[in-house]
Amino acid sequence: MAPGSAALVMFAIRSAIKLGQQTRLAYVDATKRQELVLPLPNFFSAVDDTSATQYFADSGQSWVAATPRLKDLLDKRLTTSGLTADEKDELLALYAEFRNLDEAKRGKLKPAADGTHLTADELTALVTVRQWRRGTDPNPSVAQRLAGAFIEIGVDYFVNVPGALNKDSRQGRAVLGFLEAMEEINFSEAQLRDLPERLFVATLETIAEHGELLSGDPKVQQLVKVVSASLSADVAAHIEKIRQSGGGAGNLVLENRALDWADLVFRSVLSSAGREVLTDPKGLLGIEGPGASAAVGHVGKAVLDLILEHPTRDLDKVFSRRGLETVLQASLTVVAEHPELLVRSKNEGLKKLLAGVADELGGYDTLLTPDLLPALTRLILEKTGENIELLWPDLADGPGKNIPLTAVKTTLEILTQKPESGAKWKPEFGRAELVAVSDAVLDEIVENPQWVLAESGKADENLRIALEATLKVLRAQGDARLSRSTAVAVLHASIRAVTLRKEFLDKIPSTGQPLVAATLDAVLSQIFQDDRGASSAWQLARDAAVKVVVQTVLGQVAKSGIDKKVVDKVRAFMKKQIARLKKGEGFDLSAFETQLQKALAKA
Amino acid sequence: MERNRRSMTQSAVKAAIALALVFGLTTGCESVNRLREAQDAFSQAAAMENSVRLDGFRDAAPDAGESLAGLSSASAGYASVLLSLEQLDRKDQKYLRDNGLWGNVLTLKALSQWRLGNYPDALDTASKAEQEAADQLYPRDRALITALPGLIMTDQAYANIINAGPTQGMEQTERTKRLKEVEALLVGETGAVKTIAKARSKVGKAHPVQVYLIQAQLAAHRNLMVAYGRFHEGRVIPGAHPARDDSRRLVSELDELLRNTLKIPQGDTARIRKYWTDLLGL
Numbered sequence: 050m051a052p053g054s055a056a057l058v059m060f061a062i063r064s065a066i067k068l069g070q071q072t073r074l075a076y077v078d079a080t081k082r083q084e085l086v087l088p089l090p091n092f093f094s095a096v097d098d099t100s101a102t103q104y105f106a107d108s109g110q111s112w113v114a115a116t117p118r119l120k121d122l123l124d125k126r127l128t129t130s131g132l133t134a135d136e137k138d139e140l141l142a143l144y145a146e147f148r149n150l151d152e153a154k155r156g157k158l159k160p161a162a163d164g165t166h167l168t169a170d171e172l173t174a175l176v177t178v179r180q181w182r183r184g185t186d187p188n189p190s191v192a193q194r195l196a197g198a199f200i201e202i203g204v205d206y207f208v209n210v211p212g213a214l215n216k217d218s219r220q221g222r223a224v225l226g227f228l229e230a231m232e233e234i235n236f237s238e239a240q241l242r243d244l245p246e247r248l249f250v251a252t253l254e255t256i257a258e259h260g261e262l263l264s265g266d267p268k269v270q271q272l273v274k275v276v277s278a279s280l281s282a283d284v285a286a287h288i289e290k291i292r293q294s295g296g297g298a299g300n301l302v303l304e305n306r307a308l309d310w311a312d313l314v315f316r317s318v319l320s321s322a323g324r325e326v327l328t329d330p331k332g333l334l335g336i337e338g339p340g341a342s343a344a345v346g347h348v349g350k351a352v353l354d355l356i357l358e359h360p361t362r363d364l365d366k367v368f369s370r371r372g373l374e375t376v377l378q379a380s381l382t383v384v385a386e387h388p389e390l391l392v393r394s395k396n397e398g399l400k401k402l403l404a405g406v407a408d409e410l411g412g413y414d415t416l417l418t419p420d421l422l423p424a425l426t427r428l429i430l431e432k433t434g435e436n437i438e439l440l441w442p443d444l445a446d447g448p449g450k451n452i453p454l455t456a457v458k459t460t461l462e463i464l465t466q467k468p469e470s471g472a473k474w475k476p477e478f479g480r481a482e483l484v485a486v487s488d489a490v491l492d493e494i495v496e497n498p499q500w501v502l503a504e505s506g507k508a509d510e511n512l513r514i515a516l517e518a519t520l521k522v523l524r525a526q527g528d529a530r531l532s533r534s535t536a537v538a539v540l541h542a543s544i545r546a547v548t549l550r551k552e553f554l555d556k557i558p559s560t561g562q563p564l565v566a567a568t569l570d571a572v573l574s575q576i577f578q579d580d581r582g583a584s585s586a587w588q589l590a591r592d593a594a595v596k597v598v599v600q601t602v603l604g605q606v607a608k609s610g611i612d613k614k615v616v617d618k619v620r621a622f623m624k625k626q627i628a629r630l631k632k633g634e635g636f637d638l639s640a641f642e643t644q645l646q647k648a649l650a651k652a
Numbered sequence: 653m654e655r656n657r658r659s660m661t662q663s664a665v666k667a668a669i670a671l672a673l674v675f676g677l678t679t680g681c682e683s684v685n686r687l688r689e690a691q692d693a694f695s696q697a698a699a700m701e702n703s704v705r706l707d708g709f710r711d712a713a714p715d716a717g718e719s720l721a722g723l724s725s726a727s728a729g730y731a732s733v734l735l736s737l738e739q740l741d742r743k744d745q746k747y748l749r750d751n752g753l754w755g756n757v758l759t760l761k762a763l764s765q766w767r768l769g770n771y772p773d774a775l776d777t778a779s780k781a782e783q784e785a786a787d788q789l790y791p792r793d794r795a796l797i798t799a800l801p802g803l804i805m806t807d808q809a810y811a812n813i814i815n816a817g818p819t820q821g822m823e824q825t826e827r828t829k830r831l832k833e834v835e836a837l838l839v840g841e842t843g844a845v846k847t848i849a850k851a852r853s854k855v856g857k858a859h860p861v862q863v864y865l866i867q868a869q870l871a872a873h874r875n876l877m878v879a880y881g882r883f884h885e886g887r888v889i890p891g892a893h894p895a896r897d898d899s900r901r902l903v904s905e906l907d908e909l910l911r912n913t914l915k916i917p918q919g920d921t922a923r924i925r926k927y928w929t930d931l932l933g934l
Contacts, residue, residue, distance in 0.1 A: 076681065077684060077752070080756065081752060081756060083756075085691060085698070085792070086699045087763075087864045088726075089864075090803045090807050090868055091806065091811070093874055093877075099877055099880075100933040103932070104934070105933075106888040106933075107934075108934070127887060131820075145930075167706065167924055167926070169702060169706045171920060171924070172702050172703075173699045175864075175867070175924065176702060178861045178863070180790045181790065181791055182791070182855075185791075
């Protein structure tokens with residue numbers, strides 16, 4: 050045989066077998082769905098004097114009184130002799146006439162009253178019944194079976210026939226990766242609709258848009274293969290589920306939504322993972338271990354599932370293309386650095402965490418705080434990755450015990466509360482501030498693991514106390530001069546103080562106010578005095594000054610120790626400072642710090 | 653030389669395709685063919701029977717006797733279906749089961765047994781279908797298997813009315829007894845109309861089998877009307893009897909299904925509606 054002819058013969062055999070198998074299956078499907086004419090049970094099928102009598106006893110009663118002959122016939126029917134054949138015909142003629150008149154009166158005289166009857170052919174057509182209602186047959190159509198087989202044959206041809214595709218060209222490698230993934234899919238069975246074509250176009254477009262993917266590196270081929278296969282399988286499962294829903298009626302809108310998101314996720318994964326895969330293939334492609342062989346595929350699947358399986362959250366609106374890429378990028382980074390996130394949870398960890406974040410925090414993503422959810426998801430993923438053992442001790446149990454998620458939820462709960470009517474400082478926090486405080490909170494948690502460990506089970510409660518008390522002071526003491534970014538800095542300083550010294554959370558018995566809040570109150574009440582024209586106000590109420598004073602005071606107090614007496618010392622010290630500034634002295638931070646240390650050190 | 657090689661390769665490819673196609677097409681096709689033939693025979697018999705029922709009696713008295721030739725031809729058709737299905741050997745049965753066709757087989761068998769008046773066997777086969785092939789009972793067949801007892805009860809009520817013969821000389825107590833029996837068969841708590849309603853609830857409201865099942869319910873109501881005509885003193889179903897309202901509701905449902913869901917042309921739906929309202933005196 051000519052060179053390559055053995056491969057060609059093998060290809061021909063495989064193709065013919067595939068076609069033959071699909072043809073046989075199509076025949077089986079056709080038998081399942083074969084229409085049947087169904088016989089009606091035995092019944093008295095001709096209109097007779099019983100029908101007429103019943104009519105004149107019910108809705109046609111008025112005709113009996115108005116038509117003596119009709120009454121005679123009906124009366125005679127009840128006698129033992131009954132009606133003669135002619136009388137029955139007469140009764141039926143009256144029945145037909147009066148019924149038509151009644152129908153005409155009711156405006157229901159339809160074309161059928163023109164004297165034509167239901168024919169046997171019409172009845173047969175009525176009782177010829179398909180197995181499935183139109184559009185709900187779960188078996189692939191003959192066209193789909195054979196078209197599927199042809200696609201499989203085409204893929205087989207490109208992959209196996211030498212020279213059909215230039216495997217050494219840069220685009221060729223990526224296309225080959227796509228074709229290899231498609232080779233594993235049974236097109237005639239899987240419910241993929243036009244997804245393969247869309248993924249093919251997406252592959253070419255994404256490669257064209259991202260230069261790094263055009264390097265010709267075989268890892269790109271592997272990336273395309275893994276992601277195509279994983280998303281195709283996931284979408285097929287989703288479509289199958291959708292088709293089983295609604296009593297088998299399915300839902301085309303949901304199918305299209307699944308396809309659209311799969312397309313978007315595929316493009317985002319390719320573009321986000323490209324650089325990562327080229328620099329660290331082990332993490333995402335798991336070249337060294339089969340357990341992690343499809344890490345990148347699992348990430349794509351987890352994000353797609355997050356969107357498709359949470360319809361009530363209306364995540365379509367929450368996740369823009371950019372938001373999706375934010376989440377994907379963070380997920381890929383975390384998974385590449387911490388494959389145990391997938392391994393320890395049987396590939397469910399990421400999915401559970403993403404779902405948990407959407408469930409717990411999705412409600413905070415509003416018109417006033419757009420793109421909040423993707424940003425928070427990124428934060429939670431990144432911070433979790435920094436110390437998985439500590440921050441997500443029961444990885445396999447779900448996101449409930451993910452400490453960053455719980456902390457962010459608590460933070461949002463407090464910061465999004467409406468200010469009370471008597472508050473002096475009323476601005477509400479926007480997306481940037483919410484993300485900044487969440488970031489600060491998570492930073493402190495990551496940097497001070499002792500806080501989580503020592504205060505086992507209470508870390509979240511402590512966070513709540515600190516944030517609530519601090520915000521209360523800000524609302525009570527701040528005024529229009531206090532910017533939101535300064536408020537964020539004060540909140541951060543407060544959290545840091547609490548993580549450094551837990552006594553800040555102790556409460557003053559007489560007021561119930563935590564010491565951290567009392568300290569802040571001592572500082573801010575002096576800074577935001579009413580005399581706005583005073584020199585002290587000009588110097589201290591500046592954003593930068595407020596931040597630095599609060600940070601310095603809390604930092605020094607954290608070093609010296611805290612109790613009610615210390616708070617009193619801070620208040621007295623701040624009063625003196627303000628008095629000096631009012632006299633015209635300038636504000637010097639290093640002098641401020643030195644004097645504060647001395648004041649705190651006094652017995 | 654090169655040309656010879658190419659030609660040989662082409663021949664080898666063609667032969668491979670032919671062999672594989674023949675192999676793929678013929679494997680297991682005999683048993684499926686037999687089922688297909690049985691389906692066709694059943695449909696022909698049912699069409700014949702429905703035709704006799706509708707055209708054969710249009711102008712005849714209800715108890716004047718049936719068109720025996722047409723009915724015996726239909727019966728022969730059902731018998732041939734049964735014979736064909738009973739000849740399936742173990743290998744055929746396995747192939748049909750493996751390919752998800754066993755529910756089709758048992759449904760066809762149960763329906764044929766019903767039409768041949770072999771009610772106990774029909775019910776046995778239906779029960780077997782639910783137990784052995786529950787996963788292979790697709791929507792239409794599942795509904796038919798559930799409805800089968802109701803269809804049988806409608807036949808039994810019909811036979812009860814026909815077999816009573818002339819009622820002029822019949823004792824009143826005997827008439828009342830027969831009417832009660834027929835009424836229980838047709839509209840009792842476990843009667844035909846309710847059993848068929850249960851079957852209807854197992855398929856979507858827009859499934860075409862609903863058209864058949866609603867008409868089967870109307871057929872049961874029609875038999876009830878004739879039973880009243882024969883056995884009841886007033887010769888009609890009293891206006892307050894729930895069966896009258898139920899008949900009206902069923903006709904409306906049928907009309908709605910045909911017009912709005914199945915999009916049957918208005919003239920055709922009007923003829924179907926008229927047939928049932930005329931028949932039931934609605």
